Amino acid sequence: MRIVVTGATGNVGTALLRRLAGEPDIEVHGVSRRPPSPEPPYDIEWTPLDLSRPGAEEPLAEVARGADAVVHLAWKIQPGHDQAALYRVNVAGSDRVFRAVRKAGVPHLVHMSSVGAYSPAAKDHAVDESWPTDGVSTSYYSRHKAAVERQLDQVERANPDLVVTRVRPALILQADAATEIKRYFLGPLVPFGLFRLNLPVLPLPNTMVLQFVHADDVADAVVRVLRDKPGGAFNLASDPVVTPRVLAEVMRSKHVPIPPAVLRGLARVTWHLRLQPTSHGWVDLALTTPLLDFARAREELGWAPRHDAREVLGSLLDGMGRKEGVTASPPLKP
Numbered sequence: 001m002r003i004v005v006t007g008a009t010g011n012v013g014t015a016l017l018r019r020l021a022g023e024p025d026i027e028v029h030g031v032s033r034r035p036p037s038p039e040p041p042y043d044i045e046w047t048p049l050d051l052s053r054p055g056a057e058e059p060l061a062e063v064a065r066g067a068d069a070v071v072h073l074a075w076k077i078q079p080g081h082d083q084a085a086l087y088r089v090n091v092a093g094s095d096r097v098f099r100a101v102r103k104a105g106v107p108h109l110v111h112m113s114s115v116g117a118y119s120p121a122a123k124d125h126a127v128d129e130s131w132p133t134d135g136v137s138t139s140y141y142s143r144h145k146a147a148v149e150r151q152l153d154q155v156e157r158a159n160p161d162l163v164v165t166r167v168r169p170a171l172i173l174q175a176d177a178a179t180e181i182k183r184y185f186l187g188p189l190v191p192f193g194l195f196r197l198n199l200p201v202l203p204l205p206n207t208m209v210l211q212f213v214h215a216d217d218v219a220d221a222v223v224r225v226l227r228d229k230p231g232g233a234f235n236l237a238s239d240p241v242v243t244p245r246v247l248a249e250v251m252r253s254k255h256v257p258i259p260p261a262v263l264r265g266l267a268r269v270t271w272h273l274r275l276q277p278t279s280h281g282w283v284d285l286a287l288t289t290p291l292l293d294f295a296r297a298r299e300e301l302g303w304a305p306r307h308d309a310r311e312v313l314g315s316l317l318d319g320m321g322r323k324e325g326v327t328a329s330p331p332l333k334p
Helices: 011-020 057-064 083-104 140-158 175-185 192-196 215-228 244-250 260-272 280-288 295-301 309-321
Strands: 002-006 027-032 045-048 069-072 108-112 163-169 171-173 202-204 210-214 232-236 238-242 255-257
Touching: 002 011, 002 057, 011 027, 011 175, 011 215, 027 057, 045 057, 057 083, 069 083, 069 215, 083 108, 083 140, 108 140, 108 215, 140 163, 140 280, 163 215, 171 215, 171 309, 175 309, 192 309, 202 244, 210 215, 210 309, 215 232, 215 295, 232 295, 238 244, 238 309, 244 255, 244 309, 260 280
Parallel strands: 002 027, 002 069, 027 045, 069 108, 108 163, 163 232, 171 210, 202 255
Antiparallel strands: 210 238
C-alpha cells in the first residue's frame, strides 16, 4: 500500500509517521512546505510543496499518482491576524489537494477535520457524526473547517467512486507538540516556567468543558481507516470529559468560576494588542463546540484510545514546562 500524507511534519503527521513505521507493507510519501531532517520518523521520501500557491495541485497529482490513499493533514493555525493567508492554506489549499486526488485517480481520501467543524451544542450531551457541520461563526478556524466540509460534500457528489473519510477529533495533544501548541495558543505572554509551578487559582467559566485525544491514538485510528477504507465521518476523543475542575486538578490548582464574557473580553483585548495569539473566536469555540460521541469509531474500526484524557493533558503541560518538541520537524522544533 502506498500512502501520501500532506502536512506530515506537524503534530498529527509526526504521530502518523511513527505509527506507519510499524506497518512494513505501507510505503509513505510525505508532503510539507518545509521538509524535515532525514531521521526517524521522517526518513521517508519527501516532496516540499506549498499548498497555498496556485497550481500546487499539479505537482501533488504527480506525487499522488498510483497511491492507494491520500491523507490530508496540512492546516495552518497562525498567524491569526492574517486570515487571508490562513484561508489560502486551509480552504484553497484543501481544494487543491482534493483536485489533485481526483486528477491522480486516487481511490481513497482521508481528511483530518475537527470538532471545530461542528455547529454549537449544549455541553450536557455528546453528539454523533450526524450533527451539523456549520461551525462557530466567530472562529476563523471553525469557519475554515466547515468550509472544507462543504468542499468534501461536493467532491463526494461528483466522484461516487472515491471513498472519502472524514476524521473529526477533539483537541489533539502530545508532549512532542508542547512548544508548538504553547507558541500557537499562548505565545510569550505565558512563560514556559509557569508550567513548572502550582498555580493557586485557575479562573475559567464553568461552561468551558473540553475533550482531548492523544496524537498517537488519532494516528492509530487513521491507520485503521486506511486498512478498512470506510466512508463517512468518525469522531475521536478520550475519556474523561475535562471540566474546569478536572483541569484545575491536573494543574494542581483550584478552579475559580468567572463569566464567559470576562474571558472572551480578555482574549479580545490582548489579541488585538498582539500580546498573545489566541483570538476571542477560540474562546467561543471552546465554550460552544459539542462533546463528541465516538461510538462509531469503537464499533466500526475497533478503535479505543490508549491514553486517558487527564494523562494526555498532564503530559502536555509537563512537556510545556520542559520545552519539549521534535528537533527534526520544522513546526515542532523547540
